Structure formats: C-alpha cells, structure tokens
Amino acid sequence: MASVPLRVAIIGAGMGGLACAAALRQSGAEVTIYEQARAFARIGAGIQMTPNAVKALRGLGLEEQVCDIGFQASKGLNRASDDGRVTNEVELGGRIAEQCGAPLITLHRGDLHSILLSAVEPETIQRGKRLLRYDQHGDRVELTFEDGSSAEADLLVAADGVHSVVREQMLGAEAPRFTGRVAYRTTFPASLLGGLRIDERCKWWGPDRHIVIYYITRNRDEVYFVTSTPEPEFSLESWSAVGDLGALREAYRDFHPTVRGVLDACPQVHKWAVVVRDPLPRWHEGGVVLLGDACHPMTPYMAQGAASAIEDAVILSRCLARREGGLEASLQSYVATRHPRASAIQQGSAENTWMRDKTDFNWVYGYDAWQAPLA
Numbered sequence: 010m011a012s013v014p015l016r017v018a019i020i021g022a023g024m025g026g027l028a029c030a031a032a033l034r035q036s037g038a039e040v041t042i043y044e045q046a047r048a049f050a051r052i053g054a055g056i057q058m059t060p061n062a063v064k065a066l067r068g069l070g071l072e073e074q075v076c077d078i079g080f081q082a083s084k085g086l087n088r089a090s091d092d093g094r095v096t097n098e099v100e101l102g103g104r105i106a107e108q109c110g111a112p113l114i115t116l117h118r119g120d121l122h123s124i125l126l127s128a129v130e131p132e133t134i135q136r137g138k139r140l141l142r143y144d145q146h147g148d149r150v151e152l153t154f155e156d157g158s159s160a161e162a163d164l165l166v167a168a169d170g171v172h173s174v175v176r177e178q179m180l181g182a183e184a185p186r187f188t189g190r191v192a193y194r195t196t197f198p199a200s201l202l203g204g205l206r207i208d209e210r211c212k213w214w215g216p217d218r219h220i221v222i223y224y225i226t227r228n229r230d231e232v233y234f235v236t237s238t239p240e241p242e243f244s245l246e247s248w249s250a251v252g253d254l255g256a257l258r259e260a261y262r263d264f265h266p267t268v269r270g271v272l273d274a275c276p277q278v279h280k281w282a283v284v285v286r287d288p289l290p291r292w293h294e295g296g297v298v299l300l301g302d303a304c305h306p307m308t309p310y311m312a313q314g315a316a317s318a319i320e321d322a323v324i325l326s327r328c329l330a331r332r333e334g335g336l337e338a339s340l341q342s343y344v345a346t347r348h349p350r351a352s353a354i355q356q357g358s359a360e361n362t363w364m365r366d367k368t369d370f371n372w373v374y375g376y377d378a379w380q381a382p383l384a
C-alpha cells in the first residue's frame with residue numbers, strides 16, 4: 010500500500026526555506042512554502058558560498074548555475090588595515106576545490122536567491138502569507154496567518170529568519186542580541202573604481218573594525234563590500250537602513266588608500282545591525298522544527314549563515330527520508346546532527362578571527378551535508 014505523503018509547511022522563502030523545499034523535492038512530501046513578502050527585493054549584497062555550501066548546492070543540482078554566474082577568486086587575502094601587509098593568503102581557485110571538494114564562489118545575494126527559487130515549482134510558494142502562530146493538535150499543526158487564513162500540515166519547518174515568530178512561540182519572546190556593530194554593505198559597478206586596482210577577494214583587518222571586498226560576477230564587473238563597524242548607538246528599530254556614506258568613509262579614514270578608494274567610489278550603501286543568539290536549548294517540539302537563522306543566527310564573520318541554513322535543509326531532507334522510527338525520530342536525528350556543528354560555527358564566527366592568520370578551515374569547508382553521518 011502506498012504511504013500517505015508527509016504534508017510539510019515551510020515558513021519563509023529565504024535561503025534556508027527554498028533549499029529545504031528543493032531538498033524535499035525527491036522525497037514525495039507535499040511541500041508548501043508560506044512567505045510574508047509579496048515580491049522579492051534584490052538588495053545590494055554579495056554572498057560567499059564556501060566549498061561546504063557549494064557541495065550542498067551540488068546535490069540540489071545548482072552548482073553549475075552558481076559557478077556560471079559567480080566569481081571564483083584565485084586566492085583569498087587577509088591584510089592589515091594600515092600598511093596592507095598580508096597576514097594570511099589562502100589558495101582558492103582549483104586548489105581549494107581539490108582540497109575541499111568544491112570551489113569557493115562569491116556572487117550577488119539576489120542571484121543566489123533566484124537560483125534557489127528556480128529549484129522550486131512556483132505553485133509551491135504562497136506569497137503575502139505572514140505567519141502569526143501555530144497550534145499543535147495531535148499529529149497536526151495548524152497555522153494561522155495575518156490575512157485571517159489558516160492551513161494545516163504534518164510538519165512545520167520554521168525557516169523564518171533571525172526574528173522567527175515560531176522560535177518565539179516555541180522558546181519564549183527574546184529579541185536577538187545586538188552586537189553593537191553594524192554591517193555597511195553594497196554592490197556597485199566595478200567601472201566606478203576608475204583605475205583603482207583591488208584584490209579579487211580581501212578582508213582588511215583594523216584594530217576594532219574590518220571590511221571585506223570582493224567581486225561578485227564572473228566577469229568582475231560588479232564589486233561588493235561589507236564592513237563590521239562599531240556603532241553601539243544604532244537603533245535596532247531599523248535593523249536594515251540606508252547608510253550615511255560620509256559616516257562610513259570617516260569610520261575608515263585610517264585604512265589603507267585602496268580601501269578608502271573603494272569607499273570613495275561607491276554611490277550608496279545600506280547598513281544592518283549585526284545580531285546574534287547563543288545556541289538554543291531546543292530546535293524542535295512535536296511537529297515543529299527550526300532551520301537556518303531561526304535557530305542559529307550568527308555574525309557574518311565566517312560567511313556561514315546561509316551555508317548553514319542550506320546544510321540544515323539537506324540534513325533535514327535526509328533525516329525525513331529515513332522512515333524508521335517515524336517523524337519524531339527523524340527530527341531528533343536532524344537536531345542531533347546539526348546542533349553541534351551549527352553551535353561550533355556560531356561560536357567561531359563570534360570570535361571574528363577566522364582566516365586573519367593561518368587557519369585550519371577543513372572542519373568547515375570540508376563538510377559535505379550529503380555524505381555526513383546522521384546522528
């Protein structure tokens with residue numbers, strides 16, 4: 010007798026939610042994504058897909074698209090902010106692919122989102138659906154949306170980001186902790202650099218702030234930068250806002266002329282509060298489970314937030330494919346597999362020393378979510 014398909018409701022069509030829907034494609038589950046936004050904005054941001062993330066995308070059939078559109082730097086440089094001396098140089102290009110099983114690709118965040126979106130049937134996504142709360146009745150989870158509608162599922166996957174309402178309902182109201190630092194970030198045409206020569210990918214380390222600059226397109230016609238800048242007084246009410254270019258340039262006036270040249274060339278910038286949580290005690294309760302920033306928001310200093318969300322999606326799909334023990338056993342296996350690694354990365358990322366000097370990156374980049382043992 011054919012088994013009844015699992016009805017999965019995913020909250021959030023961000024990086025984790027889309028990856029989860031794509032990973033569940035083959036499982037026979039009936040998947041619906043509920044996304045609060047009506048349309049997806051292409052904000053000016055780049056993103057690094059490190060080899061572990063690229064391997065996870067490979068299993069979703071998306072590696073080629075990411076490599077076709079994104080940029081593959083030949084090396085990753087770390088420099089001191091004042092004199093530009095190199096503190097650590099990492100061979101990327103073919104070398105990292107040989108060592109870790111996949112390349113490191115930098116691309117526009119909007120392009121990555123579109124690629125993930127292309128892996129999901131359009132009718133899977135219901136837009137303009139902001140989840141207010143869930144209620145568990147035995148084996149069923151009932152969802153209530155802001156527009157007055159409701160829906161039902163066997164499994165609720167909360168991929169609703171750092172301000173997750175599902176996390177709040179499961180574990181209690183507690184705002185994420187503001188680190189006192191903001192990330193100024195933007196993308197702009199490389200032609201605006203004039204004759205300024207920049208490294209393909211470089212992190213410039215100052216005493217209490219840094220900036221990461223890299224190309225995000227294969228033909229190097231678009232540049233991205235992201236900073237970590239102390240601004241403890243930044244209002245969390247607008248955790249994403251237009252940034253003041255004058256203030257940004259002033260904050261980096263002691264940096265190397267190359268950095269100052271990039272900041273002078275950029276036409277506009279956004280700023281984001283960098284917020285975190287400590288590792289959570291629980292990620293699951295009955296038929297409700299957390300994924301991505303909803304359960305392990307981290308500083309962006311190891312470029313692992315989206316990578317971890319995509320890894321979560323792969324592991325969750327593998328755990329759900331193992332039918333023995335039922336849904337509860339699958340969810341326990343997912344949490345037990347993912348919690349230690351995500352917590353270690355949260356911790357490492359908070360330290361903000363990753364790659365500044367010689368760093369063993371294999372434990373992060375060498376991981377393959379499709380092959381890793383399940384707990």
Ligand SMILES: Cc1cc2nc3c(=O)[nH]c(=O)nc-3n(C[C@H](O)[C@H](O)[C@H](O)COP(=O)(O)OP(=O)(O)OC[C@H]3O[C@@H](n4cnc5c(N)ncnc54)[C@H](O)[C@@H]3O)c2cc1C
Pocket residue numbers: 020021022023024025026043044045046055056057058138139140141168169170171172173174192194235281300301302303309312313314315316317318
């Ligand atoms: C400055 C900066 C730089 C970064 N750089 C990198 C990098 O280089 N590499 C990397 O891997 N990661 C990076 N990250 C981290 C990465 O962006 C996040 O970790 C990732 O987006 C998390 O994915 P997610 O799916 O969990 O959440 P999100 O991508 O935030 O998606 C959440 C989705 O849920 C929706 N939603 C929220 N609430 C509701 C609701 N109640 N009902 C319905 N829908 C809802 C939202 O609209 C959104 O679409 C960076 C982050 C920052 C801030």
